[in-house]
Amino acid sequence: MNKQHIPVMMIKAIQALNVRDNLDYIDATFGRGGYSQAILDQAKCNLLSIDKDLHVKKYAKQLEKKYKKRFSFFNSNFTELESIIKKNKKSYINGGIVADLGVSSMQLDDPNRGFSFNKDGPLDMRMSGVGITAQELIYSLNEKELSKVLWDYGEETKSRAIAKLIVKERNKELLDTTFKLVKIIKKVKKNDYKKRIHPATKSFQALRIAINQELKSLEGFLKASEKILLPGARLVLITFHSLEDRIVKLFFNKITGNKSNLNRHVPQEKETKKIKFKIINKKPILPDLEEVKKNKRARSAKLRAIERVIV
Ligand SMILES: C[S@@+](CC[C@H](N)C(=O)[O-])C[C@H]1O[C@@H](n2cnc3c(N)ncnc32)[C@H](O)[C@@H]1O
Known part of the structure; x- marks a missing residue:
């Protein structure tokens, strides 16, 4: 990994993902692979990483070499989550999924992009x-x-x-x-x-x-994640602006039955459904002041996490 590259809120995100041995995880936004490498180093788990940007393939190759069968990479849109895991001969994910949304520093730093x-x-x-x-x-x-x-x-x-x-x-x-x-x-x-x-x-x-089409992709990704996570598995999102954070917050509130910020006058679909997820952090987790000082991009980051519960 390049020394210049500082993945935003990486330690907090890996903690929220609760990475454990022998489980399957997804990094839906591989980027330069900072999160992916940290997940693979955290425990003897398996990781499938996704990115729609073909430029990241060279970094994925490095991880393939180092972690062999524990790691695989798909150059695709994360809305294709269900078909991607099927290609990996899986229908469900028992560990968790993380997505660190938006553009990477690699994309921002290249004037040709x-x-x-x-x-x-x-x-x-x-x-x-x-x-x-x-x-x-x-x-x-x-x-x-x-x-x-x-x-x-x-x-x-x-x-x-x-x-x-x-x-x-x-x-x-x-x-x-x-x-x-x-x-x-x-x-x-x-x-x-x-x-x-x-x-x-x-x-x-x-x-x-x-x-x-970032907001539409995010909505598709959240719906697909809801379908494939097994009990005990977590979904961790890092957002960078209010539009995407609002989508994540409302979706998490809906599937966890959290009433705050929902319009109480409108009968909610969840009232009739059994709740299958629980909120890990009621308030979004924010980066430390120290991180914001070092990395301007971190100043607007918000981390939210949920976990599938046994029903
Ligand atoms: C903020 S960067 C991720 C950085 C990464 N966590 C790291 O440690 O290097 C976001 C990445 O997500 C990718 N991305 C954004 N939207 C996507 C989508 N809908 N499907 C797949 N990848 C996407 C971008 O191409 C970019 O490489």
Whole structure:
């Protein structure tokens, strides 16, 4: 593993996963393999790791060499969880599943991937390298649709003004690089410079979520996980923004029967169903101040965990 790479909340996540000998685990977001390696070192367990980004394969190969049959890797979307474990001749998981969501530092640091507003590169933003690019998305949407993406997935309060200027500028000069987009956003958000976050943070987040269908994938992943976890097995999620944390929180509340934050006036499906999961941590676990100081990306991380109970 590269010394520069610091997986966010790794120790807390491995503890929450409760890694034990002879059980099967899934790391649904392999990245550079930091979590995967820590899981394999924690106990004599088996691990199946998934990532939709083909660039990580070289790191997976290193772990295959070191841990032999205990480790396998699938280059796929984690929504395909059920079919992936079937390929590994399994229908259920008895240890647990962890997902450390979002982009990796490896993706952010490579200007050619187009994820970072701090590096000039093509407007790409595709984790898997397939499908439409951010540039194609920007050109395919009208002003209203573009503004909706920036608002829905980035909660960008200046979404309308940014969309308006993008539409005006994209016809004057080809909008094909991250820095050209940053320039447009900065023009709209010129008074926001003193704020803690970069003016393009929310717009870049929004486009990235749209391109990679991140929220839809997360929902599919949670549903698939619910089906395949055996009693005693855990599901651990690390989220990085309120949109994904809200999806995880509501899903966990629903399947554990936790009434907080649910609309009490609406009859809940769970009331008639037997509860099959319990919450491990009532409040989300946050990174220590020390970690946030060392790694800016950790500042918005939240860890939530549940465990399948015997019914
Ligand atoms: C934050 S990084 C994970 C870092 C990892 N925990 C480590 O220790 O290196 C997130 C990874 O999840 C992958 N990813 C995001 N969404 C995915 C999805 N729907 N299916 C599969 N992989 C996904 C990304 O490609 C990225 O490599």
